[in-house]
Amino acid sequence: MGFRLWLKESFPVDQEALVKISSEPIPNHLKRWWWALGGAPLVFFVIQVITGIMLIFYYVPDPENAYDSVAYITHTASFGWLIRSIHRWASNLMIASLILHMMRVFFTQTFRKPREINWMFGVVLFLVTLMFGFTGYSLVYEQMSYWAMKVGTGIAGATPLIGNWIADFMRGGTEIGQNTLTRFYLFHVVLLPFLIVLAMGIHVYLIRTLGVSELRFKGDEKQEKKTFPFFPDHVYTETIIVVIALILLVSLSLLFPVHLGDRADPNVTPLHIKPEWYFYPVFRWLKITNLSVGVIAxxxxxxxxxxxxxxxxxxxxxxxxxxxxxxxxxxxxITLNMFLIWEIFGH
Structure with a gap:
């Protein structure tokens, strides 16, 4: 009893706030799990943070040693291949779940007044996550990731008016080198995670403040209640989604582990340079247009x-x-998927 009293005095908890949160009414459409995927990106981000911290213990952000440190993680460190695979697949699944969530919000038109700013922060979160994936892929410093970094900074350099400044800032100079890898490492480990947490925090705050948009579907008029409690009903739905996401993540990591390509060689250009899949539509578009014009689209x-x-x-x-x-x-x-499929099966 003494310990409980001490803990209550030293770490006071607002019971009324907890009751208010746990009993918050949730619109009925969120009983359907496919409408409740907004929490999936957060799950995958947390997994990336945990596995990323593990990888930091071994990774060396230096052009001479970066590849060897990743090779050590992949081939020598205990379960290093699994941690790296989980980290990489979590990145892909986070982006995929963000795309699905944005599609849901777009086509159900829940971005409308008064939720315009929340949509804008969601777009910022998506763009920062794409950069998160790009910088992480580049840190491996294998042949494909090195040239993806070179092509990516070159595309950034084609941006009208401020392109040269952006490219030099990303590279830390006019060419890919030590400064580039150091900056990409700082972007990936410090700056971008901070921006993701900030954007997520504001996004969730606005959801809590403005509430969740209520969607009505055919047959819903028969239901007497239009809402259900946050706890335990919605927590149960989100828990199922988290469990399914973890099973999918671990399964992909075990069945399709991430491999390590050849060491980066600035003097040898690969025959076919490929970015990550989420950049395929842009990459295909740039292939069929002039760079200075194509980057505008x-x-x-x-x-x-x-x-x-x-x-x-x-x-x-x-x-x-x-x-x-x-x-x-x-x-x-349709256009984005057409370019995506074209890049997957095209040459």
Whole structure:
């Protein structure tokens, strides 16, 4: 009894706040797990943080030793291959789950007033996560990742007006070298995780403040209650999603472990340079266009995506019955998937 009293006095907990959170009403549509995937990216991010800390103990951010340190992790360190595979697959699954979540929000139009700013922070979170994946892939310093880094900084350098400054900032100079790897390491380990945590924090805060949009479907009118409690109902749904995500992650890591390619050689250009799959649409687009012109389209796409709630409001005002925003999204998804498949099977 004395210990419990001491703990209560030393670490006071607001019981009313806990009761309020646990009894918070959740819209009925979130009983369906495919509408409740918003927490999956957070799960995969936490896994990346844990496995990333393990990898830091062995990784050396130096051009002379980076590849050897990754080789040691992969071939010598106890379960190093598994930790590295889980880290890599968690990155891919985080991006995939973010894409699915953004598609759900887009096509259910839950970005509309008053949730415009939350959508914008979601887009920022997605872009930072893409950079998180790019910098992590580059740190391996194998042949493909080295040239992906070189091509990536070259594409950044083609950005109008500020391209040269961005490229030099990323490289730490005019060429790929020691400064580049050091900067990518700092981006990946310090700056980008901080930005992800910040964007996630603001995103979740706005969700808690504004509430979750209620979606109504055919048959829902028969239900007497429009909401259900956060605890234990929604916690149970999220727990199932987490368990399934972990099973999928471990299965992929065991069945398709991450391999290590050849050591980076700046003097030998690979016959076919391939980025990670989530950059395939942009990579294919740049293949069929001039670099200085082609780099503008992704920038315009990002601006449109970022400001979409306001563009959608314009469509609502001038074309209220034509679902222009919805069909614009469908056309965009078809185009992106077309470029993705083209890059996968094309040459």
């Amino acid at each position: 992704p920038i315009v796409f990002i601006i449109i995506l970022f400001t979409w709630p306001f563009i959608d409001r314009f469509f609502q005002k001038w074309f209220p019955r034509r679902e222009v925003g919805f069909w614009t999204g469908v056309a965009g998804m």
